Amino acid sequence: MKEKELLNTIKTVLNSSYIGDDCAYLEDLGIVITQDNLVEDVHFKRDFITSYQLGWKSAMVNISDICASGAEPKYLTVGLSLPQEINNNFVEEFYKGMKAAANGVEIVGGDITGADKIFVSVAAIGRTLGRKISSRKNAKVGQKIIVAGLHGSSSAGLRLLMNGQKEPEKFIKAHLMPSAQVEFSREIAENIKEDYAMMDTSDGLADALSQIAEAGGVNIEIDFSKIPYDKDLKVFEDYEDLILFGGEDYGLVAAVGDDIAKDFTAIGEVKKGSGVTVLYQNGLRKNFTKTDIENKIFNHF
Amino acid sequence: MKEKELLNTIKTVLNSSYIGDDCAYLEDLGIVITQDNLVEDVHFKRDFITSYQLGWKSAMVNISDICASGAEPKYLTVGLSLPQEINNNFVEEFYKGMKAAANGVEIVGGDITGADKIFVSVAAIGRTLGRKISSRKNAKVGQKIIVAGLHGSSSAGLRLLMNGQKEPEKFIKAHLMPSAQVEFSREIAENIKEDYAMMDTSDGLADALSQIAEAGGVNIEIDFSKIPYDKDLKVFEDYEDLILFGGEDYGLVAAVGDDIAKDFTAIGEVKKGSGVTVLYQNGLRKNFTKTDIENKIFNHF
Numbered sequence: 001m002k003e004k005e006l007l008n009t010i011k012t013v014l015n016s017s018y019i020g021d022d023c024a025y026l027e028d029l030g031i032v033i034t035q036d037n038l039v040e041d042v043h044f045k046r047d048f049i050t051s052y053q054l055g056w057k058s059a060m061v062n063i064s065d066i067c068a069s070g071a072e073p074k075y076l077t078v079g080l081s082l083p084q085e086i087n088n089n090f091v092e093e094f095y096k097g098m099k100a101a102a103n104g105v106e107i108v109g110g111d112i113t114g115a116d117k118i119f120v121s122v123a124a125i126g127r128t129l130g131r132k133i134s135s136r137k138n139a140k141v142g143q144k145i146i147v148a149g150l151h152g153s154s155s156a157g158l159r160l161l162m163n164g165q166k167e168p169e170k171f172i173k174a175h176l177m178p179s180a181q182v183e184f185s186r187e188i189a190e191n192i193k194e195d196y197a198m199m200d201t202s203d204g205l206a207d208a209l210s211q212i213a214e215a216g217g218v219n220i221e222i223d224f225s226k227i228p229y230d231k232d233l234k235v236f237e238d239y240e241d242l243i244l245f246g247g248e249d250y251g252l253v254a255a256v257g258d259d260i261a262k263d264f265t266a267i268g269e270v271k272k273g274s275g276v277t278v279l280y281q282n283g284l285r286k287n288f289t290k291t292d293i294e295n296k297i298f299n300h301f
Numbered sequence: 302m303k304e305k306e307l308l309n310t311i312k313t314v315l316n317s318s319y320i321g322d323d324c325a326y327l328e329d330l331g332i333v334i335t336q337d338n339l340v341e342d343v344h345f346k347r348d349f350i351t352s353y354q355l356g357w358k359s360a361m362v363n364i365s366d367i368c369a370s371g372a373e374p375k376y377l378t379v380g381l382s383l384p385q386e387i388n389n390n391f392v393e394e395f396y397k398g399m400k401a402a403a404n405g406v407e408i409v410g411g412d413i414t415g416a417d418k419i420f421v422s423v424a425a426i427g428r429t430l431g432r433k434i435s436s437r438k439n440a441k442v443g444q445k446i447i448v449a450g451l452h453g454s455s456s457a458g459l460r461l462l463m464n465g466q467k468e469p470e471k472f473i474k475a476h477l478m479p480s481a482q483v484e485f486s487r488e489i490a491e492n493i494k495e496d497y498a499m500m501d502t503s504d505g506l507a508d509a510l511s512q513i514a515e516a517g518g519v520n521i522e523i524d525f526s527k528i529p530y531d532k533d534l535k536v537f538e539d540y541e542d543l544i545l546f547g548g549e550d551y552g553l554v555a556a557v558g559d560d561i562a563k564d565f566t567a568i569g570e571v572k573k574g575s576g577v578t579v580l581y582q583n584g585l586r587k588n589f590t591k592t593d594i595e596n597k598i599f600n601h602f
Contacts, residue, residue: 002385006392006413013396014408024409026376026426031330033409035424037380039416075327079338079380079422084303091307095314107315108325108334111422112307115340121380121412121422123336125327 004294020215022199023069023126025133031074032126032133034065040118048161051090053176054120055097061202062124063105064180064250068200070134070189071126073105073182078122081115101177131189134198134254139216143196144261145268148184148252150174151205151229155246156236168232174249181252184264188254198254203297206244208253209276210293216255219273224280226267238300244278245296305595321516323500324370324427326434332375333427333434335366341419349462352391354477355421356398362503363425364406365481365551369501371435371490372427374406374483379423382416402478432490435499435555440517444497445562446569449485449553451475452506452530456547457537469533479551485565489555499555504598507545509554510577511594517556522578523569539601545579546597 011019018024023032038044038058049057059076066073078098082091091112098107105124157175166172181200188198197216199208205227213220224240233239255270271277276288288296312320319325324333339345339359350358360377367374379399383392392413399408406425458476467473482501489499498517500509506528514521525541534540556571572578577589589597 003413003415006383006389009389009393010396010413013393013400016407016409018407018409024376024378026409029330029332029375029426029428031332031426033376033378033424033426035378035380035411035422037382037412037414037416037420037422039382039414039420041417042382042415074330075325075334077325077334077336077424079336079424081338081340081343081420082307088307088310092310092314095311099314106317106319108317108319108327110336111338112304112311113338113340114304114343115338115418115420116342117417119338119340119382119416119420119422121336121338121420123334123378123380123424125330125332125334125426127330 021069021135022065023071025069030128032066032069032071032128033123034062035121035123036061036065038120049176051093052097055094056101056177058120058122059098059101060178060180060250062122064200064202066124066126067180067182067185068134068198068252069126070131070185070198071128072131073124074127075125076102076105076107076122078107078110078120080110081113081119083116083118084114132192134196136197136199136212137215138195139197139212139218139255139270141218141270141272143255143257143270144266145220145222145270146254146256146261146264146266147228148181149249151201151227151249151251152233152239152243152246153230154178154248155242156233178248178250180250184252188256188260192256192260194257196254196256198252201249201251201253202247204245204247205253206276206288206293207297210288210290212255213274213276214290219271219275219277220268221271221277222268224278228265241300245300322370322436323366324372326370331429333367333370333372333429334424335363336422336424337362337366339421350477352394353398356395357402357478359421359423360399360402361479361481361551363423365501365503367425367427368481368483368486369435369499369553370427371432371486371499372429373432374425375428376426377403377406377408377423379408379411379421381411382414382420384417384419385415433493435497437498437500437513438516439496440498440513440519440556440571442519442571442573444556444558444571445567446521446523446571447555447557447562447565447567448529449482450502450550452502452528452550452552453534453540453544453547454531455479455549456543457534476549479549481551482553485553489557489561493557493561495558497555497557499553502550502552502554503548505546505548506554507577507589507594508598511589511591513556514575514577515591520572520574520576520578521569522572524580526582527568529566542601546601
């Protein structure tokens with residue numbers, strides 16, 4: 001995966017303690033910050049997504065990153081670069097979608113320029129006051145794995161779009177207009193006492209678990225039957241892979257102590273070792289290394 | 302100017318008090334934030350700029366925006382989208398250039414993705430602690446206009462590049478590797494008591510003056526002979542236009558009281574009326590409306 005190589009180069013040049021989590025935690029300012037790019041024909045196609053939905057999704061993926069840190073989403077800025085043929089109505093709908101998704105998180109500025117293709121870059125700021133901030137390296141043996149959101153719906157929706165299908169609409173909506181887990185994040189970050197790991201499932205549930213396992217030097221074992229998903233996914237022959245390896249659901253996954261876990265959907269536990277272990281419904285028990293998961297995502301999606 | 306129309310649409314949809322200055326001032330968090338996009342073949346050409354210089358410039362234009370607010374530049378994030386053919390060395394040099402320009406401002410995260418062309422979006426955070434924050438609408442009749450930086454060098458450098466010329470190198474360097482006015486900004490923001498207007502000259506000195514005049518409902522009169530510029534610019538027949546209307550010098554211009562102005566280069570004064578008045582060296586006195594200036598920039602550059 002080329003982007004992972006480049007990330008290593010960046011880490012080496014910057015030699016910064018901030019690089020590693022979805023958000024950078026700027027303790028002196030009491031904020032976290034994150035930034036994500038959405039590029040036409042790489043992350044989305046104009047044929048598949050309306051400008052309103054693109055605005056919505058651009059805001060939501062960044063709000064989701066803030067939620068993964070445990071901070072309170074507060075402000076967004078957006079750099080928008082657009083081809084000449086894009087009209088005023090596109091821009092209006094884009095910002096309406098962004099504002100609707102932001103739902104009180106304020107859009108406070110940014111930039112608008114020309115470009116050959118649509119390019120969106122959103123930066124999001126979260127406030128850490130009264131919240132305990134997560135780090136993916138915080139997972140400890142004995143912690144429970146809890147999740148929020150339905151898994152697999154977004155990648156099912158993407159597949160429907162690619163096949164030119166329009167039903168079930170709920171999966172397409174999950175892909176084009178995801179929702180960040182704002183409340184789950186707040187509940188945990190306001191109440192938890194001990195250090196904890198949390199990530200969003202933007203690159204899939206298994207990837208998030210794998211990143212947490214690697215950063216913490218632990219194994220994560222989950223029980224597939226406990227993962228929340230839409231039962232209609234079963235029309236897809238490979239629905240188990242959609243649930244584990246499909247991206248862009250923007251659910252959250254966290255490794256927390258029992259006292260917090262008891263109020264949420266627990267799907268597994270942090271154990272000694274490495275990688276991710278899945279207990280399937282048929283009794284099969286499968287270990288995935290980081291490379292297994294990366295290959296699975298790369299070959300499957 | 303299409304982008305100005307789109308900006309009006311955005312302002313209408315968002316109905317936000319934050320849109321208007323180069324930075325959004327988030328008082329509750331004690332920070333300002335800004336974001337700028339740099340797009341290949343719109344803002345730069347790969348033939349003219351090295352990856353190190355592109356990294357440098359991407360950081361500096363955003364640091365300059367922070368300086369325009371009076372805040373202390375603290376953190377940067379960068380969303381970088383790159384074509385397949387870009388190699389690891391490009392990314393390494395880009396980040397080295399960014400880090401050199403940042404000069405202590407920390408690069409704390411961002412995103413790296415694919416794209417057809419190079420797309421850079423940088424967000425910058427400034428800390429407001431101990432600083433008085435500017436707003437372009439703060440200009441008041443009687444205030445002096447002070448400036449920092451040399452004006453016209455960057456647009457002269459761009460012209461040399463477009464003509465395939467390599468000398469004088471200082472102008473090309475001014476275009477490719479500008480410097481933000483960090484100290485000027487700090488001196489003012491730490492010492493000033495009254496409200497003041499400040500902007501960077503990213504779109505040219507006249508444009509900055511015009512924006513301040515319009516936002517404050519005032520006229521700004523300047524004496525051309527007092528503007529700091531490199532005397533070698535006189536080899537260009539239209540050097541007066543380069544100085545007034547050429548962009549990307551990333552100087553600063555501010556409207557401040559006499560007590561502050563006395564320590565800096567004053568070039569004019571805030572008066573009743575509207576637009577920008579220039580007293581030329583030959584005794585000519587010329588009034589420019591906002592539209593005059595926009596047309597001049599559009600037709601000339």
